[in-house]
Amino acid sequence: MRIARTLGLDILKEKYAYASDEEAGYISTQRVAERWVRTTCGYCSVGCGMQIGVRGNQAVAVRGDEDHPVNRGKLCPKGLSEHHTLAAAGRALHPLLRKHGKLQRVTWDAAMQTMAARLRDVQKKYGAQSVGVLSTGQMVTEEFYTLGKLVQLGLGTRNYDGNTTLCMSTAVAGYKRSFGSDGPPGCYDDLEQAEVLFLIGANIAENHPILCQRLEARRSGTVIVADPRVTKTAMMADLFLPVQPRSDLALLNGLAHLLIENNWIDHNYIERHTQGFDALRAHVAQYTPTRVAEITGLPVAQLQKTARLLGTARSACIAWTMGVNHSSKGTETVNAINNLALLTGNVGRAGSSPFSITGQCNAMGTRESGFTSGLPGYRKFESETDRAEMAALWGIDAARIPTARGLAYPDIVEAMVRKEIRALWIVATNPIVSFPNLDVLLQGLNNLEFLVVQDGFHPTPTTTLAHMVLPAAIWGEKEGTYTNSERRVSKVNRAVTPPAEARTDFDIFLNLARELGCAEELFPGWSTPQDAFNEWKRVSAGRLCDYSGMDYAAIEASGGIQWPYSASTEDAPQSTRRLYASGQFQTEDGKAKLLCTDWEPFPEQPSEEFPLVLNTGRTVEHWHTRTKTGAVPILHNLSPRAWLEMNPRDASRLRLRAHDKVDVVSARGTVRGVELRVTEIIAPGQVFMPFHFAETNVNQVTQSAFDPISREPNYKQCAVRIEKTVEHGSRRA
Secondary structure (H helix, E strand, C coil): CHHHHHHCCCCCCCCCCEEEECCCEEEEHHHCCCEEEEEECCCECCCCEEEEEEECCEEEEEEECCCCCCCCCCCCHHHHCHHHHCCCCCECCCCEEEECCEEEECCHHHHHHHHHHHHHHHHHHHCHHHEEEEECCCCCHHHHHHHHHHHHHHHCCCCEEEHHHHCCHHHHHHHHHHHCCCCCCCCCHHHHHCCEEEEECCCHHHHCHHHHHHHHCCCCCEEEEECCCCCCCHHHCCEEECCCCCCHHHHHHHHHHHHHHCCCCCHHHHHHHEECHHHHHHHHCCCCHHHHHHHHCCCHHHHHHHHHHHHHCCCEEEEECHHHHCCCCHHHHHHHHHHHHHHCCCCCECCEEEEECCCECCHHHHHHHCCCCCECCCECCCCHHHHHHHHHHHCCCHHHCCCCCCCCHHHHHHHHHCCCCCEEEEECCCHHHHCCCHHHHHHHHHCCCEEEEEECECCCCCHHHCCEEEEECCCCCCCEEEECCCCEEEEECCCCCCCCCCECHHHHHHHHHHHHCCHHHHCCCCCCHHHHHHHHHHHHCCCCCCCCCCCHHHHHHHCCEECCCCCCCCCCCCCCCCCCCCCCCCCCCCCEECCCCCCCCCCCCCCCCCCEEEEEECCCCCCCCCCCHHHCHHHHHHCCCCEEEECHHHHHHCCCCCCCEEEEECCCCEEEEEEEEECCCCCCCEEEEECCCCCCCHHHCCCCCECCCCCCECCCCEEEEEEECCCCCCCCC
């Protein structure tokens, strides 16, 4: 075949044949579908509507849903190739159990019996809290709700968290502290309608590319972008603020100072709907333009211009993502963002919102229903009233419901290191690549007596360490709902059946519940995700995140419904919903809190030994740890390996040239053989590296520094040095 191809005799006519499709027109024969299944994208939180083309039991194509209000028919590179993940190499196909040091195939019955018995044995030996669970942001809401009940009430361990703590817990904590509850107040329309759109630490062009449509649709006004790096989003800005790393909190406090000093604030709104103004005014007085300019590296005139634009705009939207959240001061930075919105009355109006753009496709779903950092429906563990309400809904004794959350993700890892947690169940996440300071995690995993990893792919860097691997269905193989960044609940549908013996996470949870003997109590009569959805509707009724007026048919017909949407809602499902339009917040007195926050230097400052500041982030072609996108050839070929960005001045000083292989060295470890890119995108004294690649895992050098409130890692700044890679058998010049 290769000889025929070389000689030109084999022209691959079958591979490159074309045919006529009734809906798509003249397309590749391989992409002609027998039917199209509407669903929602399973990557980021934008929540794009899409259709999967199916022939037989194979997904052969995808296309954007032109009628969907979120993406209007557009898809990013990941979405356009998402159907390839379903038949990609490396899918987990059978339950595996480690015997005599090797993972060996077992039946589902044996896997469930063994898992239940091993977890109970560990709890009997070390106590109920010796079992930990780490979940994801990529299951459907129905699965999150089911898993939460199973873990907290069935297994009886409080030590349950998800990888959403690594990206969104800061936004959650910030909203709770300022407004009394989690929940992004705004919507995507605000990105278009705001007279001033301020993006801070938000590279949406690469992380949430379909939202760039909203920027392009703006007919007037100003886009401000604050970021240490000249990102693709920064290139779209009318005003770019190249802030020094982790100086964002000083910037925000300085802007609050200028707003108050110049009387660019809404006194009526502050008086009626907030508390803490006098204390905040006194506090931010120390953040003078001169001091803030020194901290941020921005000219005083640029600070004044930014404050004037925000303070005099008819509407202003401040949006952020991981550049704010990935910080040991992240929660307080979110509070400072909320302060600006409250001072100017930019909450609950069209074009006016402090808007956190979520990370994963259903991180919002687990925040609302997941039973990790709070009770379902944005209820509080600490509230006796909330616990009693949940006990009545579930028909259980309120004493069974925890009075405080268990350990957060990084604290679960530390408990593993201390040998307090002895069994761990990981669901749909790959912490070997995604968790900071890899050596600490490896130490903790090595202390476990039983590790279960439930994933759609095997082998991954994490599944290879497991005592048991459970093969799970992925996007395109299951049914349920996702909730996106603007609180829009969209339908997820099955297009094909899972491969081999893989099962949906929902079915796995119910099967384990049966083995644990708690299925009839916790999930009476349940057989499909819709059973979980119907119960979740009752649990959410009357809460801020009210789903009670929704059903699957209405969600699908309207292209998603934003909560709150109660059974008594008179507005059409398609209506735009914003929170706090009345000025009534979820606090005891109904007023939002203006909170005093203080800037501090980031934990690990550059030194003579480690003189550069490392920043980490994403690239548009890949998702998280590349478990899925790395298995899609077109995406892998577009971005096959990691790289390190360095400013030309630093490269010249270190005698490095573009495409050199370099080592990234910190006090914790070394990443070897990374390709160097010399570019003005990155400022002198800083370097940047994407975190997707297991082969050159940047989390070998990142630090164990966490936000004390949200417990989110400080991924974005650590001190490193860069050295030219010494090739094997050679000597550095």
